[in-house]
Amino acid sequence: xxxxxxxxxxxxxxxxxxxxxxxxxxxxxxxxxxxxxxxxxxxxxxxxxxxxxxxxxxxxxxxxxxxxxxxxxxxxxxxxxxxxxxxxxxxxxxxxxxxxxxxxxxxxxxxxxxxxxxxxxxxxxxxxxxxxxxxxxxxxxxxxxxxxxxxxxxxxxxxxxxxxxxxxxxxxxxxxxxxxxxxxxxxxxx
Numbered sequence: 394x395x396x397x398x399x400x401x402x403x404x405x406x407x408x409x410x411x412x413x414x415x416x417x418x419x420x421x422x423x424x425x426x427x428x429x430x431x432x433x434x435x436x437x438x439x440x441x442x443x444x445x446x447x448x449x450x451x452x453x454x455x456x457x458x459x460x461x462x463x464x465x466x467x468x469x470x471x472x473x474x475x476x477x478x479x480x481x482x483x484x485x486x487x488x489x490x491x492x493x494x495x496x497x498x499x500x501x502x503x504x505x506x507x508x509x510x511x512x513x514x515x516x517x518x519x520x521x522x523x524x525x526x527x528x529x530x531x532x533x534x535x536x537x538x539x540x541x542x543x544x545x546x547x548x549x550x551x552x553x554x555x556x557x558x559x560x561x562x563x564x565x566x567x568x569x570x571x572x573x574x575x576x577x578x579x580x581x582x583x
Contacts, residue, residue, distance in 0.1 A: 495515075501550070
């Protein structure tokens with residue numbers, strides 16, 4: 394959705410008489426804000442993305458589709474959770490059956506989300522905490538993308554989506570550090 398937003402902004406600025414080249418130069422200087430489809434790390438050929446800002450399923454679907462296009466259909470593991478705010482997420486989860494390899498559910502609605510995944514015949518598992526969910530990604534052997542795009546509000550376990558995203562990034566950083574230490578130990582004993 395970000396390229397579409399920039400297209401709208403650029404068209405508006407063009408209508409207001411701003412030079413297209415100047416607009417292009419300015420847009421290349423902007424960074425996407427934290428917690429919005431942000432690449433966090435690559436661990437053993439697995440790319441980890443933080444999209445904690447995704448508090449509705451439409452945003453999750455857009456992020457999934459964006460990564461599928463960007464990484465040419467690389468297997469995608471989705472971490473889904475948070476509270477639904479009364480919205481039935483089943484129809485949205487059904488749309489994920491052709492784009493995700495596996496869904497890892499977490500939080501207070503994890504079991505409900507997993508049952509929905511099971512009903513849609515999507516490989517899934519559920520965990521109580523975000524840490525357990527992220528650690529579960531390490532059990533999946535194939536190189537892939539791990540997308541943390543909960544599609545729900547953060548209030549079940551966190552103060553807000555920023556705290557939730559920061560927690561995800563901290564867990565991934567710990568995984569990366571542990572992986573580096575393991576690799577270093579293996580080289581010492583080779």
